[in-house]
Amino acid sequence: MNTQYVSGLHLARLLAGPPDERPYYAALAREIRRLVLDGRLPARVRLPAERDLAAALGVSRTTVTAAYDRLRDQGFVESRQGAGSWTALPSGTVPPGARFGMSHAWPGSEVIDLGCAAPSAPRIFPEAVAAAVARLPEYEAGPGYEPAGLAVLRATVAARYTERGLPTRPDQIVITSGAQQACTLLFQVLVESGDAVLAERPTYPHALDALRRRGARVVPVGVDAGWDIELIGSGLRQAAARVAYVIPDFQNPTGRLLDDAGRAALVAAAQDADALLVADETFTELPLAGSVPRPLAVHDPARVICVGSAAKLLWGGLRIGWIRTTAPLVRRLVLARESFDIASSVLDQLITDELLHRIDEVRAERVEWLTRGRDALTAALGELLPDWTFTAPAGGMSLWVRLPAPVATDLAAAALRHGVRVMPGPVFGTEGVLEDRLRLPFVLPPETLRTAVERLAAAYREVESAPAARPLPAYV
Amino acid sequence: MNTQYVSGLHLARLLAGPPDERPYYAALAREIRRLVLDGRLPARVRLPAERDLAAALGVSRTTVTAAYDRLRDQGFVESRQGAGSWTALPSGTVPPGARFGMSHAWPGSEVIDLGCAAPSAPRIFPEAVAAAVARLPEYEAGPGYEPAGLAVLRATVAARYTERGLPTRPDQIVITSGAQQACTLLFQVLVESGDAVLAERPTYPHALDALRRRGARVVPVGVDAGWDIELIGSGLRQAAARVAYVIPDFQNPTGRLLDDAGRAALVAAAQDADALLVADETFTELPLAGSVPRPLAVHDPARVICVGSAAKLLWGGLRIGWIRTTAPLVRRLVLARESFDIASSVLDQLITDELLHRIDEVRAERVEWLTRGRDALTAALGELLPDWTFTAPAGGMSLWVRLPAPVATDLAAAALRHGVRVMPGPVFGTEGVLEDRLRLPFVLPPETLRTAVERLAAAYREVESAPAARPLPAYV
Known part of the structure; x- marks a missing residue:
């Protein structure tokens, strides 16, 4: 079995058809380079023969030859007589x-x-690890699985939401293996293949990946200049979107913060379109100045589903995140999460619990x-x-x-x-x-x-x- | 938004149509009870009105009434005048x-x-935790993400395969958040919706869940009386299955062990049908007497993809598993795993590494x-x-x-x-x-x-x- 090549058809699909720029060979080279740079096309993947890619794209073979030549000159393609061409990264610089x-x-x-x-991990990390290790014997006698998350951590996370103005019970929390898994799980449970999902543009790329893998139709709404709630509302309605994925707190990557009035309006727009809002609150605990408005979910605790993460506030090496929603949806998510990875690391959960108790x-x-x-x-x-x-x-x-x-x-x-x-x-x-x-x-x-x-x-x-x-x- | 009920149509789908047994109400009650017992229908979910379920199943309302009555008597359904009926578990016994x-x-x-x-965790677990914690500072300064897994653990796992007679390089290993995630990832990358996948019957239920979520058509082949390689071969060919999921070592749940000749024949059948074999080797390190034959992958290291796990041998609270395959497929899996959960717990990986060094x-x-x-x-x-x-x-x-x-x-x-x-x-x-x-x-x-x-x-x-x-x- 040879998996180290990409076929002409597959590459054409990755390229999403020919760009409509001229000269075409240059645009083609740029698009392939982008695929290599963002990792969708890993290094050392054999490229299709020029005639195959030309056929798949419906362009002349000369065009592909010129694009490959350019990529070769730039160090993104290597070739050897008789062995074909494969992707590469420019010499020496790549970790x-x-x-x-x-x-x-x-x-x-x-x-x-x-x-x-x-x-990197915070200064008190070793102390939190030591405290968590001390609590571990309580769990070592058991099988180590708890798909909804350890009861103590669910209670701690719920208490933190309550402190932030959103009354929450522990049974409204699912602990996940990071915020990314939280999003993947939510999309799995809430979105069917072909469903429209509204997402900010720009947004967190892994969330887009997860939506694409789910087969969702992503409806982008620009937030580069801030949230245009009217545009979001009409986008939701026109696309009949069931779900919108938003990052209201220091949006990734724009850094923008949605204000309280904007939050109320966003929730009203979602109500109007009968859409659920998945609010990624990864950065919510990290205002560098001033304060963060109340959580989006304050405006409709059932419609807004909150996603939180230990990765940015605490440490990325802790693969712990969580979802805050209604208890019934928690139960459905727990069932779904079992077929992903059964449960999260016990020790990481205990460390997260320790660190959340010292969040200040x-x-x-x-x-x-x-x-x-x-x-x-x-x-x-x-x-x-x-x-x-x-x-x-x-x-x-x-x-x-x-x-x-x-x-x-x-x-x-x-x-x-x-x-x-x-x-x-x-x-x-x-x-x-x-x-x-x-x-x-x-x-x-x-x-x-x-x-x-x-x-x-x-x-x-x-x-x-x-x-x-x-x-x-x-x-x- | 009310997510705490199941609609008649949804329940009918869960029931996969009316069973063809009589009396029908008893069979219906039994099937609903099964859904509650195995968790597909959680407790406290509101059931559809009797007429709705009757319509969805194409049966008389009397039948549904009798089934609900029976479930009520058995403690699996509770009802209150005006509030409808909901699922329950018999009193007092449920953790x-x-x-x-x-x-x-x-x-x-x-x-x-x-x-x-x-x-439960092994006796040396606290020592392994202490040793892992001592190695943590090396990683705390970084972001904590390594989607393919920590280099040290990949090397340790590769060395263990080599010891078991299957020469393996570290770049042929992806560390995952448990064997379940390994299977989910493999099915994500290798299987398209609608593809046929051969699976043993009986088999590990979470693997079936993962296949169903992927939209795979599961082709079961009975192994209750052992592996019938001829049957597997014709099953693979007839269904044009791209992948077979097998558990050759102390098969879960039958406990059967596939012998060396059977392994060679199984791989030959897969070659003949041009199918990949996903070998779940969760129990491979746990013979209670005698020894385990050489890994299935010895017979075709590219066609057989090995899945391993820390959960059974080491401890379930460590959410660590791994995949052994070709380096190019490893790269594709790593890309896919990022949209699931980015990476695995650093500390769990270090503990696993420590324990694998003391595997004897x-x-x-x-x-x-x-x-x-x-x-x-x-x-x-x-x-x-x-x-x-x-x-x-x-x-x-x-x-x-x-x-x-x-x-x-x-x-x-x-x-x-x-x-x-x-x-x-x-x-x-x-x-x-x-x-x-x-x-x-x-x-x-x-x-x-x-x-x-x-x-x-x-x-x-x-x-x-x-x-x-x-x-x-x-x-x-």
């Missing part, structure tokens, strides 16, 4: 993890990883660290890349930068060669748009962020100076 | 976790849980414990339920018992009232067969197993003495 989609470099790698917006300490540390990171990043950008623009967010973990030109994908490719991994705007969209956008997390140390911006500036100069329409071998 | 499908009671509950075949100690403890449990269970059954028959398995964790009559579902209901939770045969099948079968795990202490058998015997006497065709309120 092992970065070959895989949104995977991440571990520290020590030479590449600075701005692909991932997740901080963790939050204070995070806020101090992220504020310094944000300020270092914005200062370095202001100095070295003054024509990049952004609004410094009041919370969350990343900056959503606007470039002066639609070159984000090329810039990401160049940046990788300069030793910085970044996520270009299109990764956060539903189709190939947002090319003038870049997400820059500020979770790394200030001096590392400064170095990253220096490398980005060098990469940007390279991309900027490349003539826009010159054929091989430059970038377009 | 909190047991309401949910295959969920499990924690120790301390009065019900003895034979629903779950998973042991863990195994010796398990074998001693399970052998005592098996012997205690078989002795108690021989004494108290001499007309139940079984073959004591040479490995694994449970006994597959044959009852003298097809009463497993009724027996499970009666057993719950007597304080034992057991899984009746039909849970392990694809349609309502195996009613003369019961799975009895032997992971609990010998004295608990003895008590469980005493309770089972009392429940069995009750079921046995109930006249087979008497109407309300007895069990049929």
